Amino acid sequence: MKTSEASSNRKQQSTVRWVVAIATMALIFDGYDLVVYGTIVPLLLGDPTQLGEVTPTTAGALGSWALAGMMVGALVAGAIGDYLGRRKIMITGIIWFSVAMGLTALTNDVTAFGALRFATGIGVGALVATAGAVVAEFAPKGKRNFYNAIVYSGVPVGGVLASLLAIILLDAIGWRGLFLIGATPLLFLLPMALVKLPESPEWLMARGRTAEAERVSIRTGVPIHVLEPVAGSDKAAVAAEKIGFRALASKKYAFPTLLLGFMSFTGLMLTYGLNTWLPQIMSQFGYGKDFALTFLLVFNAGAIFGGLIASVGADRFGVKRTVCTTFFLAAVAMVLLTMHLPLGILLALVAVAGVGTIGTQVLIYGFVSNYYNSAARGAGVAWCAGFGRLGGIFGPLFGGLLMAAGVQNHVAFYVFSGVAIVGALITLGVPLRNSEITAKQRPARVELATADAEK
Structure with a gap:
């Protein structure tokens, strides 16, 4: 065995x-x-x-x-x-x-x-x-x-x-x-x-293709018991199950889907806005063109490594709490970037901003992927990627409007910082689901359930 x-x-x-x-x-x-x-x-x-x-x-x-x-x-x-x-x-x-x-x-x-x-x-x-x-x-x-x-x-x-x-x-x-x-x-x-x-055994099970799901499970080692029993093997239930975008419009998912879409909108607005305008904003602080590539590389490198570290925290403490934290860190970093600090500290703050923008968007995709059951998961991620892309388009345009209006460089950072705060507040409003209960929370709920059962 x-x-x-x-x-x-x-x-x-x-x-x-x-x-x-x-x-x-x-x-x-x-x-x-x-x-x-x-x-x-x-x-x-x-x-x-x-x-x-x-x-x-x-x-x-x-x-x-x-x-x-x-x-x-x-x-x-x-x-x-x-x-x-x-x-x-x-x-x-x-x-x-x-x-x-x-x-x-x-x-x-x-x-x-x-x-x-x-x-x-x-x-x-x-x-x-x-x-x-x-x-x-x-x-x-x-x-x-x-x-x-x-x-x-x-x-x-x-x-x-x-x-x-x-x-x-x-x-x-x-x-x-x-x-x-x-x-x-x-x-x-x-x-x-x-x-x-391979095809996802969870998706096969959700579509009522039980025998095929079991064969793939044996071949891949992905255990059947981790799959969500969306419709089991009842083909009539599978046919009645709302799939894709229809599921997103259901009472169960409609409000969270709206909030998750705006989370992605703010995350991609910050990502594309800062990737486009960070060098120009920093040049107004007196940094020449030679620093443009350096700031962008640090910004993206911070997102890569910091995002991986943040993801470990998301698995341990809950992704919702972690996304709120990274949005907040981005807001703080952008405010501090307006101050006349040594170059080394500025680069560190740019890296933190990368974690709080690109890194946050990575966590948002994970949040969305795990929020929905298999019948709605693809549509849920697609909605956030698609609607969020509007933020990606709007971010550079918004930054361009600020630059064209002749606003001072620190104002642009304040505006993007405000967007990050809005993202954190939206994240707070997303209802938690059972899959997001952290390991620390579960024992308390188990004790409560046991006490209720004993009553």
């Missing part, structure tokens, strides 16, 4: 490692795609032979097409993902964005480039919306936020990778070569996913 249990645990650990690795690599290339365009904008603006005449206005519009595509991709994945399954959406997303990146490298005019940026964004959005659901349904309960943080940290890692490869390779291979690198997951990640990414 012990030998069988140990073998099952080894299978589960191996499955989780593969699932997390595949999802992480997918999001690394998603982050690569989002940032690589920014690295070639100066080339497109200065050389009409690349795509034709590209003005700053045109360049801004081309950048927004990918974000719009992400919103569409996330919402479409949410609409169909809870019906088709996690595996199909992940594999389709990998194929979609890889092919679109490769075709983008072959374009010769602005219109085709913009259309393919939108198409690439659709694939990216589908993967961002599905990755959290995949992790939530394979990772052990005590480590779900940690594994989720690893996966979604792939986005800033991809951004750093795009920046470094552009510095090293742009002159040698041109912008087309950089986009072809973004298509390489078709060669290695797709075969890996086809072989090593």
Whole structure:
């Protein structure tokens, strides 16, 4: 019995490692795609032979097409993902964005480039919306936020990778070569996913495919008893169960879904707003262009490492409490950035701001992934990724309005700090569910239940 249990645990650990690795690599290339365009904008603006005449206005519009595509991709994945399954959406997303990146490298005019940026964004959005659901349904309960943080940290890692490869390779291979690198997951990640990414047993069980769920459970080591008995094996109950966006509109989820969407909106507004305007704001404090890359690298590195540390706290103390804390830390850090402090302290505060913005958004995806049952999980993550993307679009625009209005640099930080406080307050309003009761809270509830039973 012990030998069988140990073998099952080894299978589960191996499955989780593969699932997390595949999802992480997918999001690394998603982050690569989002940032690589920014690295070639100066080339497109200065050389009409690349795509034709590209003005700053045109360049801004081309950048927004990918974000719009992400919103569409996330919402479409949410609409169909809870019906088709996690595996199909992940594999389709990998194929979609890889092919679109490769075709983008072959374009010769602005219109085709913009259309393919939108198409690439659709694939990216589908993967961002599905990755959290995949992790939530394979990772052990005590480590779900940690594994989720690893996966979604792939986005800033991809951004750093795009920046470094552009510095090293742009002159040698041109912008087309950089986009072809973004298509390489078709060669290695797709075969890996086809072989090593199973369908979620939890999703199979929720759809009433009990026998198939049991076979996958035995093969992967993912135990059946951790699955949510959404509809069991009763096919009539499965048919009656609200799936996808219909479930989000139910009495059970409607209000929390609204709050979770606005949490994601504020998180992505801060993430994209500060990634866009942090160097410009700091330049008004007297820091030259040489510091621009340093501030951005520290901002994103803080998000990667600080987000992983925060995820451990989320698994131990509860993700809601942790998200409130990181939002608050971002607010405090941005207020302190307005003071004339030594450079080392400023860099530390920028790193904390990264934890409280990008790192917070990573935790939000984990919060959402674990909040819903399997019938609504894909739609829930997709809603937050899609609606939140509006915040991602609005953040840079809002920062631009502040800069155009000539406000002082410290006012911009105060405004973004206020957004972080609003995010914390919204988070406080989200009702707790049983899955978010921490280990410290459970004994007290057990004692209370026992006392009630004895009465």
